[in-house]
Amino acid sequence: MCLLLGMGVGSVSISPGDMIAIVRSQLGGAALPERIPAITASILWSLRMPRAIMAFLVGASLAASGAAMQSVLRNPLASSYTLGVSSGASLAAAAVILSGFTLPFFQGYTLALAGFAGGLATVFLAMGLAGRFDRNLENTTVILIGMVLSLFVNAILTLLTAFSGEHLQQLIFWQMGSFAGLGWTNCGLVAAIALLGTLALTRFGRELDLMTFGEEQALSAGVELRRVKLAVIALCALLTGSAVAFAGVIGFIDLIAPHVVRRLFGSNHRLVIPMSALFGGSFMVVADLVSRTIVSPAEMPVGAVTALVGAPFFAWVYFRRRRGERRA
Amino acid sequence: MLELRHVCAGYGDGDVLKDVSCAIPGGGSWCVLGPNGCGKTTLLRVMAGLIPHRGEVLLDGVEIGGMKRRELASRIAVMSQINAVYFPYTVYDTVLLGRYQHMRGRLFGGPSAADREAVERCLESTGLADLKNRMIDELSGGQRQRVFLAQTLAQDPEIILLDEPTNHLDVRHQVELIDYLHIWCAQGGHTVIGVLHDVNLALRLSGSALFMREGRIERQGDFARIADGAFLQALYGMDLAGFMRDSLEAWKDL
Numbered sequence: 001m002c003l004l005l006g007m008g009v010g011s012v013s014i015s016p017g018d019m020i021a022i023v024r025s026q027l028g029g030a031a032l033p034e035r036i037p038a039i040t041a042s043i044l045w046s047l048r049m050p051r052a053i054m055a056f057l058v059g060a061s062l063a064a065s066g067a068a069m070q071s072v073l074r075n076p077l078a079s080s081y082t083l084g085v086s087s088g089a090s091l092a093a094a095a096v097i098l099s100g101f102t103l104p105f106f107q108g109y110t111l112a113l114a115g116f117a118g119g120l121a122t123v124f125l126a127m128g129l130a131g132r133f134d135r136n137l138e139n140t141t142v143i144l145i146g147m148v149l150s151l152f153v154n155a156i157l158t159l160l161t162a163f164s165g166e167h168l169q170q171l172i173f174w175q176m177g178s179f180a181g182l183g184w185t186n187c188g189l190v191a192a193i194a195l196l197g198t199l200a201l202t203r204f205g206r207e208l209d210l211m212t213f214g215e216e217q218a219l220s221a222g223v224e225l226r227r228v229k230l231a232v233i234a235l236c237a238l239l240t241g242s243a244v245a246f247a248g249v250i251g252f253i254d255l256i257a258p259h260v261v262r263r264l265f266g267s268n269h270r271l272v273i274p275m276s277a278l279f280g281g282s283f284m285v286v287a288d289l290v291s292r293t294i295v296s297p298a299e300m301p302v303g304a305v306t307a308l309v310g311a312p313f314f315a316w317v318y319f320r321r322r323r324g325e326r327r328a
Numbered sequence: 329m330l331e332l333r334h335v336c337a338g339y340g341d342g343d344v345l346k347d348v349s350c351a352i353p354g355g356g357s358w359c360v361l362g363p364n365g366c367g368k369t370t371l372l373r374v375m376a377g378l379i380p381h382r383g384e385v386l387l388d389g390v391e392i393g394g395m396k397r398r399e400l401a402s403r404i405a406v407m408s409q410i411n412a413v414y415f416p417y418t419v420y421d422t423v424l425l426g427r428y429q430h431m432r433g434r435l436f437g438g439p440s441a442a443d444r445e446a447v448e449r450c451l452e453s454t455g456l457a458d459l460k461n462r463m464i465d466e467l468s469g470g471q472r473q474r475v476f477l478a479q480t481l482a483q484d485p486e487i488i489l490l491d492e493p494t495n496h497l498d499v500r501h502q503v504e505l506i507d508y509l510h511i512w513c514a515q516g517g518h519t520v521i522g523v524l525h526d527v528n529l530a531l532r533l534s535g536s537a538l539f540m541r542e543g544r545i546e547r548q549g550d551f552a553r554i555a556d557g558a559f560l561q562a563l564y565g566m567d568l569a570g571f572m573r574d575s576l577e578a579w580k581d582l
Contacts, residue, residue, distance in 0.1 A: 074414055210425050212415050216378050216408065221483060222401025222429030267415040 050184045054246065055288040055302075056281035057187070057194045058179070059253050061243040063280020064198045065236035066254030067261070067272050071208040072232050073139050074215075079254040080240035083146035083233065084122035086249040087153040089241065090175050092118025094160050097167050097174070111174070112186070116245035122153060123237040127230070137229055139215065174248050176301035179288050190242050197239040198277045204232055205270030212267070252306040253280045253287075256314045283310070329354050330375060330487065330519070335383035337374045344370040345381075346543040354388075354486065355517040357510065359530035362540035363564050368523040371540065372489045375521065376406045398429035407480040408491035410472075413465050419475050420460040423447050426482030450478040454508070470501035477505060481512070488512075490522035494529060502526070506533045527568070539563060 066079040073082065092114040126146045127137070134141040164171055201208075207228045210218040219225050240254070257280035258272060265271050284302075287309060291302040330352045338344040344367045352358055360368045373379045377392045377400050385392045392400055405426075417425075427443045439447075451457045454474045459467065464475055473493065480488060488509065494502040506522075506529055513520045524530040530537070531551060539546045539554070541563055547554045560568040 071415070076414060206425070206428060206431065209417070209421075210428055213410060213413075213425075216373075216376075216406065217410065219378055219397060220376050220401060220404070220406035221426065222398035224397045262415060266421070267417045268421060 046184075050187055051179050051288065052285050053187055054190065055179050055284045057190045058243040058247045058250065058281075059257075059284025059287075060277035060281035061190070061194045061197065061239040062250065062254040062284075063257035064194075064201055064273050064277040065239040066280075067258035067269070067276040068201045068204070068208060068232050069236050069254075070258055071212050071269060072229055072236075073143055074212060075139070075143065076259070077255065078143065080123070080236045081249075081251070081254065082143060082150075083126050083237070084150040084153060085119040085237055085240045086244055086251075087150045087157065088122025088125075089115035089119035089244040090249060091153050091157045091160070092121075093174050094157055094164070094171055097171050098160060098164055112245040114245075116241045119241035119244055120237050122149060123233065123241075125149065127233060137226060173301070176248060176303050178291075178299065178302055179247055186246055190246060193238060193242045194277070197235050198274060200235050201232065201239075202270055202273045204228060205268070205273060208232070208269040208273075209267070248303070250284075250303045250306055252303075252310045253284055256310050257283060260314065329386075329388055330521075331384075331386040331389075332374070333384040333386070335374060335381050335385060337370060337379055337381040339379070344543050345374060347383075348543070348545055350538060350545050350548055352519065352521065354519055355513075356536065357513045357520040357522065357534035358536045358538060359534045360521065360523045360538045360540060361527060361530060361563075362546075366540040367543040368540055369491055370543075371538075372406070372491050372521065372523055376400075376404055376489050378406070401429040401483060401485070403485055404487045404489065405480045405483045405485035406489045406491060407476060407493050409493055409495045410476055413472070416463040416465045418460070419456055419462050419464055419467070420447065420451070422464050422475050423450055423456075423460075423478045423482050426450075426479035429483070446484065447478075447482055450481045454478040454481070469496050470498065473497055473501065473505065477508065486517070487519040487521065490520060490524070490533075492523055492525060494524060494526070502529055503532065509533065528572075 062079075069078045069080055069082065070076055072078075075082075093111055096111050096114040123146075126149045127142070129149070130137055130142045130145045133145070161168065161171060207218070207223050210221050210223050211225075211228075215225055243250075258276045261272050261275045261279055265275055284306070287305040288302050290309060291300045291305040294300060294305075332348055332350050335348045336343045336345055348367075348371065360371060362368055370379070374381045374385060377385070377395070377397075381393070387395075387400075387403060392404075424439060424443065424447050427439060427446060430446075431439055431443060448457075451460050454477055456471075456474055456478055459471065464472055467475065476493075490509070494505060497505065506524075509520050509522075510533060512518055520533065522530060522533050524533065535551050536549065537551045537554070538548045539559075546563065547559070557567070557569040
């Protein structure tokens with residue numbers, strides 16, 4: 001539903017019927033009905049559809065990994081960002097923008113790949129450090145080291161930004177996040193990671209459930225805690241890393257989607273993870289829609305929209321359920 | 329039979345347990361007594377394989393350090409005070425999680441009929457059958473602790489290790505919990521090893537005691553035989569026996 005909305009609305013609006021016709025002509029070679037101008041078809045096929053699908057995938061990746069991280073770290077405010085994915089990715093991206101460096105064969109991807117690598121590297125650095133200090137990888141150690149590392153990386157980023165001069169705007173826009181200009185070529189990779197990552201996290205649902213009751217509890221119930229924790233964190237870093245790499249740092253979805261889903265469907269992670277992905281994805285499509293239409297033809301940073309729309313929505317869902325439960 | 333041979337263990341710098349050896353035969357209940365900081369909880373954690381140790385911890389002759397977690401979980405369960413519930417689950421789902429190591433292998437499938445039966449049985453025996461669809465964050469402290477008792481029972485272990493499970497419970501719920509475990513223990517050769525602050529409560533669980541001081545086990549055996557006024561005075565740094573007798577005076581004429 002949201003996907004359709006995200007594709008249809010814009011400076012040129014396209015009806016669902018026309019959309020089906022356009023997709024059929026693109027995929028099956030059916031002739032385009034005459035009432036649809038070629039320009040509309042191309043707007044839908046090359047701009048709106050990949051953009052909406054990308055928004056969905058990014059939202060889904062962020063939300064699924066947020067749900068898992070909240071359980072692993074036993075902290076309702078945690079997400080992959082807690083371990084420095086965003087700051088690491090931003091720093092790498094900043095380095096690329098400032099140095100003007102491009103990879104030989106993947107020019108268009110340089111920024112995305114750098115962000116991806118930077119995000120993953122930061123998480124693994126954080127986990128490596130945490131492992132050295134504390135063999136059991138206790139949550140407090142992991143969170144603390146993640147935070148310290150994030151702050152440290154952010155400080156370097158601030159320094160770079162301060163001296164970046166003419167690149168400042170490009171850097172800030174990348175950090176704010178946007179789905180503008182993402183085509184089909186990017187979708188495949190992100191789709192694969194989003195799908196496989198979410199499925200893999202769902203498989204860990206029961207372990208995640210047990211971990212919310214505490215690490216010792218999970219251990220004594222038979223969870224191979226260290227292995228599960230590392231696997232889940234790596235999956236989350238991968239999901240978040242790929243999302244951040246292409247769309248920039250978009251906050252809030254990873255935080256609110258799992259909470260909204262828990263309110264509606266309970267805490268069982270084998271349900272929470274996939275539903276968070278669906279909800280996060282749909283929400284992101286709507287947020288992107290708002291970001292590109294509300295001040296059209298200019299665009300608002302989508303990260304601002306997720307927070308602006310998300311905060312009141314979250315409050316509404318949260319408190320409405322609260323009242324309902326008390327009555328029951 | 330759970331046996332410790334020359335076990336040392338601790339957290340980071342310095343050992344809390346210093347060369348502890350003891351043998352706890354299968355079937356029956358034990359309480360671990362001693363002043364704060366003597367290593368009672370650390371002893372339990374070592375027995376449950378929750379923290380690394382040096383020396384040997386043998387469960388029926390097999391070192392637990394080499395066991396898979398789920399293998400260990402099918403034999404030893406830990407019940408402790410759970411302070412915070414971060415995410416709300418139903419009572420039923422919470423108890424079902426105790427079946428984790430029985431449910432492995434069916435990753436996307438639901439629980440088997442045997443799992444569901446076991447959960448129903450545990451809910452029934454802990455008096456939670458009527459509450460099974462409630463959320464655990466809506467329950468009182470006493471009810472919630474019973475949910476975790478049911479979860480521990482659903483794990484179906486041979487040995488339950490209790491780590492101060494009665495904190496924040498009122499007297500009635502404390503006694504109910506202990507009495508329930510006492511009964512569980514009497515059925516089918518189960519073992520309970522409990523760390524409880526309250527000495528009277530500990531003795532209600534078991535007349536067999538392990539006395540600990542400064543990371544060592546001082547005495548092990550039947551409480552009435554191994555404890556005397558002077559020993560308790562030295563162990564706790566106060567006249568414990570005298571204190572208990574004085575307390576009793578206040579209740580005598582009620």
